[in-house]
Amino acid sequence: MTKRVLLLGVLMLTGCKEDGGGTTDGGVPASASACEVQELLATRCTSCHGAVPSAGAPMSLATLQAMRTPAASDSTQTNAERALLRMRDAVKPMPPSPETPATQREVAVLAAWVAEGMPSCGETSSDGGTTPLPSPNLIPQDELFACTPGVVSDAPTRLRRLNRWEWTRNVGGAVTRSWTGFSFYDNPFDPSAGEQYSTWATDETLDEATVELFLPIVAEAGSPWAGPYTGSNRLEWVREDVSLRCMFHDNRPSAACVRNFVSVFLERGVLHRPPRTDEVDRLRAFATTVLSQESGTGEAIRTASIVRVSNAAWLTTGALFREELGTQEAGRAELGPWELAQQLSYAVGSRAPGATPLWTWPYYSAGPDGHLADITAAARDGSIRDDTTVERLFRRNAGGTDPTRFDLVQDYNSELWRTRRGQYWLADGLSGFFREWLGYAHVASVFKERPSATSAWDDNGGPISGTSEMSFGNLMSGYYGYESTMVQQLDDLVARVVVADVDVLETLLTTRTFFLASTVNVANYENTVRYTGHPYGTEQTIADTQAARWVTLPAKERAGVLTHPAWLGAHGGNFEDDPSAVHRGKWIRENLLCDWVPPLSSVKVVAQVGPHAPDKNARRRLEEATASTACQGCHVLMNPLGLPFETYNHAGYLRRRDHAPDGGWSPPDGTSVLTGMPDPALNGPVRDAVELSEKLAGSRHVKRCFVRQAFRYYVGRPENQTDACTLTQMEQAYDANNGSFLSMVGALMKSETWKTRRVPGEAE
DSSP: OOHHHHHHHHHTSOOOOOOOOOEETTTEEGGGHHHHHHHHHHHHTTTTSSSSOOTTOOSOOOSHHHHHSBOSSOTTSBHHHHHHHHHHOSSSOSSOTTSOOOOHHHHHHHHHHHHTTOOOOOOBOTTSSBOOOSOGGGSOGGGGGOOOTTOOOOOBOEEEEOOHHHHHHHHTOBSSOOSSSOBOTTOSOOOOTTOSSTTOOTTOOOOHHHHHHHHHHHHHHHGGGGSTTOSSSOOHHHHHOGGGHHHHHOSSOOHHHHHHHHHHHIIIIIISSOOOHHHHHHHHHHHHHHHHTOOSOSHHHHHHHHHHHHHHHHTSHHHHEEEEOOEEETTEEEOOHHHHHHHHHHHHHSSOTTBOOOEETTEESSOTTOBTHHHHHHHHHSGGGOHHHHHHHHHHHHEEEOTTOGGGTTTSOHHHHSSSSOSEEEOHHHHHHHHHHHTOTTGGGSOOSSTTTTSTTOSTTSHHHHHHHHHHHHHHHOOSSSOOOHHHHHHHHHHHHHHHTSSHHHHHHHOOEEEOOOSOOTTSOTTTTTTTTGGGTOOOOOOSSHHHHEEEOOTTTOOSGGGSHHHHHHTSOSSTTSOHHHHHHHHHHHHTSOOOOOOGGGOOSOOOOOOOOTTOOHHHHHHHHTOSHHHHHHHHHHHHHHGGGGGBOTTSOBOSOEEOTTSSEEOOOOOEEEOSOSSGGGOEEEOSHHHHHHHHHTOHHHHHHHHHHHHHHHHTSOOOGGGHHHHHHHHHHHHHTTSOHHHHHHHHHTSHHHHEEEOOOTTO
């Protein structure tokens, strides 16, 4: 079988069942029709209608979604139905002359498949799992919201390695570089770049290079466990637990003393669950050996010994991986109370239950029982198995309102977190989802040449531009003064919407109330915040209060997160006339429509626009570069969705003017026409990004994609057809509770998908 046939088999129909059954007209077995369509299209169609269309073909037919999409020439018919008509057309057949026409049986196969509703086969692999796809977006969305009772979620038991954020939170250190607490910014547990979310952990393991990078980090983390005031992060409960003092002060700690210390350390500092007997025995034996090797007495020597013990503990499987193994029965594994507690805690707070608090004078980031202590208690008494308890714990810890923003004590000193941030907060797990789904956290690393170019504050690099861009730079880094960064400002906007928890998706896409920096805070370096309103299109004076920092922007200029400068800048290019529309349109296609864009590896032409020119704006450069049929196969999916954002520049500033063909200036143009959208209600002209955002906000298809994105993040894997009942329950909970994000995720946490796993097959 050729590579093309194999690719189509994976991308389009997932798999084939050969289990017999009835026949269709023409003697075509109904159960075999989908498999034969796979072969038919690969043989007859995809040489032109491939992932990237060629030879003048107007669209791709390489995915099941493409076959089900309404045809551009007649929206009352799908591409599959149009293909069937062309195969039967003697005047304009498909394949066209001089190719060999389709046989009578091939036409019958396609007709039977269309009549069946264009199903996918959904064959399982030999080990019992579903066949994986390059992207979950290749699964038709309607199949994921059609619950078949009795179908159980297909996810095997697994060990999941912690990521950088999770491990750092567990040991009590600040995640970013800071002069407060101690930093583990350089711990090496970043997730693979190929994963959509940091919560995914496909094939994550440890190798020698990773261990080499990790050892200096654990050495710094261990010293606080060597006594009440040892190391840079004081552990208050260590000082209060008198049973541990023998380990700090006795020249020769007894066997009972050592065992008690390692038991407490494993539970509260390493595993965040009661250790098993074998885990205690191994660490006790090692600790005894280390103590016997001490060459003297004194605090420094004992500290070094305990650091060696802690290093060994933090290098064990239980410290670096969390378990989802459960108790197996009848091919399924039911997660135990501590596994459920850890799953909930990591979902809410990106840390284990009971994670070590950080001390930054004069505050501790949590009480002596550690972070998320109520989840720890529920695991200990078994109530974590109760659905009502789980949802209550989730809601209690998910977020809220706090004018002092005490949730930030772990990362900022008081000058940075009191009043400089909005009063609404989300726990790490929730804010992490929105940061990763919307993809704005990296905006400061995207170089912007003249950020204010083409805006009202652009004077071609003159003094106005310079002062505006000084404030823009501080919005990126926060280096000068005590105001929030642009990323934090979008964090606060999202938190406000989620805490209100009413019509969350619609509000995220349409709100006009944004959180901005104060422009008169005297603690700031001159000019670093004076013009921070410019990227938002305003130069109003903003007082040094939380209330004043919430600013309602003009309805015709901004509408929700897709028009926020942080999102626009993160998905924009380096120059104002770059093809930012492609990046922004691709994000919407994949993350709001759950559609698939072929990867660059499939592109056979140079994917770049032409040179900069004073008479060409981004729209014109993009249209000229992608006009050919070879380019339109992909760009027709992205450009129309991205062009509405051309009313903003590459950094998110509102354009006041844009390049004109005569080398002068013309009004900014955000018009676009959407066709062939997965939700037909989205088809038609749009004026700009504001109107597009409002249309997207009212789409059921977009809402379902939002449900899917949350599922992926919180379950830590891509969805498949066996998750349909859980996804349906999540959507129903969202709708029944007035667009409640917390109810939607709560429904997931009460599902069998959350609580059970499939026993993996051989070698899985």
